[in-house]
Amino acid sequence: MGQSQMFAKTTILVVEDEPLLRMMAVDLVEDAGFEAVEAANADEAIKILECRSDIRVIFTDIDMPGSMDGLLLAAAVRDRWPPIKIILTSGHVHVSEVEMPVDGKFFSKPYDHAQVTRTLQAMAGASH
Amino acid sequence: MTSERDDTRRLEALAVYDIMDTPPEPEFDDVVLLASEICQTPVSLVSLVETERQWFKARIGFDLPETPISQSVCSHALQSPDLLIIPDLTIDPRTSENTLVTQPPHIRFYAGAPLISPDGVTIGTLCVIDTEPRPQGLSLTQKRSLSALARQVVALLEMRRNSSRKDDLFRRQKRISSEVRAIAASSIAAQEAGGIGTFDIDLTTGTMKISAEGCRIFRLPVQDEYPANIIYDFILPEDRHLPSADSSRTDGTASLEASYRIRTPDEGIRWISRRAAFHRDAEGRAVRMVGTLQDVTEQRNAQARMQALIRLGDALRDTVDVQQAAFDAAELMAQALGATRAGFGMVDAEAETVMMHRDWRAPGVATLEGLHHFRDYGSFIEDLLRGETVLIGDVTTDRRTRDHFQSLLDIGIRVLVNVPIFDKGRFNLVVFVHYDQPHTWRREEIDFVRSVGDRLQAAIGRVFAEEDQDILNRELSHRLKNTLSVVQAIATQTLKTIGDRGPIESFEKRLQALSSAHDVLIHQNWTGASIRHLVSDTLDRLGMLERSELSGPNIFLGPKATQSVMLLLHELATNAVKYGGLSNGTGQVTARWEISGPAENTQLTFTWQETGGPPVVEPERRGFGSRLIRMGLLGTGGVDIRYEPPGIMVIMRASLSHLQEAG
Numbered sequence: 001m002g003q004s005q006m007f008a009k010t011t012i013l014v015v016e017d018e019p020l021l022r023m024m025a026v027d028l029v030e031d032a033g034f035e036a037v038e039a040a041n042a043d044e045a046i047k048i049l050e051c052r053s054d055i056r057v058i059f060t061d062i063d064m065p066g067s068m069d070g071l072l073l074a075a076a077v078r079d080r081w082p083p084i085k086i087i088l089t090s091g092h093v094h095v096s097e098v099e100m101p102v103d104g105k106f107f108s109k110p111y112d113h114a115q116v117t118r119t120l121q122a123m124a125g126a127s128h
Numbered sequence: 129m130t131s132e133r134d135d136t137r138r139l140e141a142l143a144v145y146d147i148m149d150t151p152p153e154p155e156f157d158d159v160v161l162l163a164s165e166i167c168q169t170p171v172s173l174v175s176l177v178e179t180e181r182q183w184f185k186a187r188i189g190f191d192l193p194e195t196p197i198s199q200s201v202c203s204h205a206l207q208s209p210d211l212l213i214i215p216d217l218t219i220d221p222r223t224s225e226n227t228l229v230t231q232p233p234h235i236r237f238y239a240g241a242p243l244i245s246p247d248g249v250t251i252g253t254l255c256v257i258d259t260e261p262r263p264q265g266l267s268l269t270q271k272r273s274l275s276a277l278a279r280q281v282v283a284l285l286e287m288r289r290n291s292s293r294k295d296d297l298f299r300r301q302k303r304i305s306s307e308v309r310a311i312a313a314s315s316i317a318a319q320e321a322g323g324i325g326t327f328d329i330d331l332t333t334g335t336m337k338i339s340a341e342g343c344r345i346f347r348l349p350v351q352d353e354y355p356a357n358i359i360y361d362f363i364l365p366e367d368r369h370l371p372s373a374d375s376s377r378t379d380g381t382a383s384l385e386a387s388y389r390i391r392t393p394d395e396g397i398r399w400i401s402r403r404a405a406f407h408r409d410a411e412g413r414a415v416r417m418v419g420t421l422q423d424v425t426e427q428r429n430a431q432a433r434m435q436a437l438i439r440l441g442d443a444l445r446d447t448v449d450v451q452q453a454a455f456d457a458a459e460l461m462a463q464a465l466g467a468t469r470a471g472f473g474m475v476d477a478e479a480e481t482v483m484m485h486r487d488w489r490a491p492g493v494a495t496l497e498g499l500h501h502f503r504d505y506g507s508f509i510e511d512l513l514r515g516e517t518v519l520i521g522d523v524t525t526d527r528r529t530r531d532h533f534q535s536l537l538d539i540g541i542r543v544l545v546n547v548p549i550f551d552k553g554r555f556n557l558v559v560f561v562h563y564d565q566p567h568t569w570r571r572e573e574i575d576f577v578r579s580v581g582d583r584l585q586a587a588i589g590r591v592f593a594e595e596d597q598d599i600l601n602r603e604l605s606h607r608l609k610n611t612l613s614v615v616q617a618i619a620t621q622t623l624k625t626i627g628d629r630g631p632i633e634s635f636e637k638r639l640q641a642l643s644s645a646h647d648v649l650i651h652q653n654w655t656g657a658s659i660r661h662l663v664s665d666t667l668d669r670l671g672m673l674e675r676s677e678l679s680g681p682n683i684f685l686g687p688k689a690t691q692s693v694m695l696l697l698h699e700l701a702t703n704a705v706k707y708g709g710l711s712n713g714t715g716q717v718t719a720r721w722e723i724s725g726p727a728e729n730t731q732l733t734f735t736w737q738e739t740g741g742p743p744v745v746e747p748e749r750r751g752f753g754s755r756l757i758r759m760g761l762l763g764t765g766g767v768d769i770r771y772e773p774p775g776i777m778v779i780m781r782a783s784l785s786h787l788q789e790a791g
Contacts, residue, residue, distance in 0.1 A: 024617035091609035
């Protein structure tokens, strides 16, 4: 974390339609020492990605309303912004049902904050 | 008599079926009707046995709706998985004092097939009773039929219980039963109506005198005499060895009873049964062969249809596969009706297409697998969409197909049966039977086709309902996990200002333990989870599975215990990680479980032993975790905790049957 305080903080995009869960995820990201940008759905997330180049990791829910769910968003990110790392979360039981993007990580809801924090730090660290 | 444990299981099973003291239902009435017809007894009962009485769900030839257990013969049939047959009740020590035997109605003969639920509990019997003793008991066919009908009773009970669409089912079962009744009635009518012809062959001349009815049976112009061998022209080549020939008649070796098939111009293939006797001269040489002829086609067909319905009931009872059920029904129907092709297809009602699957075919008939448009073959889809079974006796003349008959003849369809199956009001599956030659439908064949269709619809309806339930389970699970996440978020936000993160982290981890228990359960379809699975899941979540040793038999806990035991294990494991055997780099945990005690009161003992950790100290303060541990596996104690070297040891005991309860 020391390095990121010297320079601009690494930015993580949080995508979650449920406001309370989004709030919690943003806190988690900030507590882990990163800057959080929020989006309430996949379309908003794409708009943000199109006008910012500092996003390193996207932390998204899978089950969201709108034209794209989290899996389609992950596929779009993998296609258009390959360096961005992806973390997916869902209340669905079987991880096998979720087609994981390359280098992606999956956490079943409710997730363990400590584990997600460690994963974020590993991903953000590796992208520097 | 029965043990108390058997009584309890039987009463529980009866309670689950919710059947006692319900009004008569026609489908059960039909079973006793069939049983008494088949076994030729005046009385047949579906008897359900409680501790103090037996009550009859269906009865024929018996006035009382129930009797005290002291008068029950059926209660003697409960211990055995086989038929109980008592040829003479006055002789058998179990029944000789029974007041139904010693006083009116003076019953004498009893045969009962046990009604065994899928869980193996015998809840009563399907029995037949006669007022005459029967030293020979029942024939093999009667025994088999009685057992098959007993299975049907259980299938009916299961269906009655399983279907969440009971009203729909009830309506349908009423229709099925009227059809079954029609089939039974028609089979009896056929036996009575079949005309009997007579013949008398002079073996020296080879001429045959034959009665008018005999001529009609062979479709011969009525006249008094024919050459005896004329009938060979009508007999199917493969059956020609069955009737008598000149040689076997003359030497008197022809068999006295024979059945064979003949081909007729107007009614296709018919079954003929012939019985004969030889008249011999003074030297014992056969000189005349005299006998009777009967067209038994209807009896044979009625029997085939009844057998098909019974086999269908067996095939559909436990089915979970819609396509297999549809194929089985099609195949049984085709064989009972002597058709040339049968199968099923999945329907797209909007596109008016059907995707035909694997079909059953007579030799030399081509498959119809693949996509077909209903409208290419006529307008009968309109009847199917209304839920009506389509029966077309001749596609060249029926108004629904006559404009398209060539396309049907091209694929070997002269006669067409289509049975529509619906799911939630949508036409989505069709079962078909085809003949490549014209066929005149008999009333009882039509009843049979409708009955198969209704049974299939009921069974498939049940499968669809179970599939819906599965989807609903997953959806509920998903919602619950989202709700747990929101609870987690609220707690995180609410407790944000508290400096000490310890409590909120403990809370979060407990929430995850609860959520994991839920995962395990949903994965097992809410039937429960194995102890090993719960222990290894808990240690794995903490990354400590490598440092633990698990041993014990494969035991499943019920859904309720699964949840509480998972939380308990979580507390044991987190304590070990914080203070105990797993708090340093080297310690270990051993979890052992075993069962002991008699069958009706089996105890589970679960032992958690930590080793290699720091010196053990009994905690001064009792937090949520240690309180939860002290409550034990069922929340009612039975816990022994030892804070002694080489590490903390927790021994928990509980009744296995309580741990396995579903509630």
